[in-house]
Amino acid sequence: QVQLVESGGGLVQAGGSLRLSCAASGRTFSSYAVGWFRQAPGKEREFVAAISWSGKITYYTDSVKGRFTISRDNAKNTVYLQMNSLKPEDTAVYSCNADRNYSGPDLYEYDYWGQGTQVTVSS
Numbered sequence: 001q002v003q004l005v006e007s008g009g010g011l012v013q014a015g016g017s018l019r020l021s022c023a024a025s026g027r028t029f030s031s032y033a034v035g036w037f038r039q040a041p042g043k044e045r046e047f048v049a050a051i052s053w054s055g056k057i058t059y060y061t062d063s064v065k066g067r068f069t070i071s072r073d074n075a076k077n078t079v080y081l082q083m084n085s086l087k088p089e090d091t092a093v094y095s096c097n098a099d100r101n102y103s104g105p106d107l108y109e110y111d112y113w114g115q116g117t118q119v120t121v122s123s
Contacts, residue, residue: 002026002098002112009094009117012086018119020081022096030074033103035110036081038092038119047105048094051079059104064090086121093118 008020022034035050049070050059058070067086072079079096094117097110 002029002032004096004098004112004114006094006096006114006117009119011120011122014087014121014123016086016121017082017084018086020083020094020096020117020119022079022081022114024077024079024098026077029077029098032098032100032112034070034072034079035097035099035103035105035107036070036079036094037097037107038090038094039116040089040092043092045095045107047107049081050103050105052103053100057103061105083119086119088121088123091119091121 003025005023031053033052036048037045038048039045047061051070055072067084069082096114098112099110102109
């Protein structure tokens with residue numbers, strides 16, 4: 001069983017930065033891939049980025065490439081999402097998901113889901 005808790009969200013002006021954290025319980029978290037997703041008001045949840053269990057493979061949706069970076073520290077059971085050059089359209093609830101075998105963009109392939117943290121980007 002893996003429990004995920006996100007933190008680091010907040011209010012930031014356009015062009016600013018935030019770093020989100022996804023902290024996990026469980027001694028085997030280092031063997032899980034993690035994906036970040038976001039859901040804006042009135043929209044479906046969408047894939048943002050994912051990282052393999054080793055951290056060697058990462059994926060990004062096109063709209064965040066070059067601005068967001070996903071990374072992990074398995075010693076701390078934590079995955080990060082560094083978000084730079086934020087835009088108002090990045091405003092959403094960001095959540096992390098984990099799965100032992102899957103690290104792609106399909107939300108429902110992940111076995112464990114976090115509750116999310118709000119990110120608001122003002123113009």
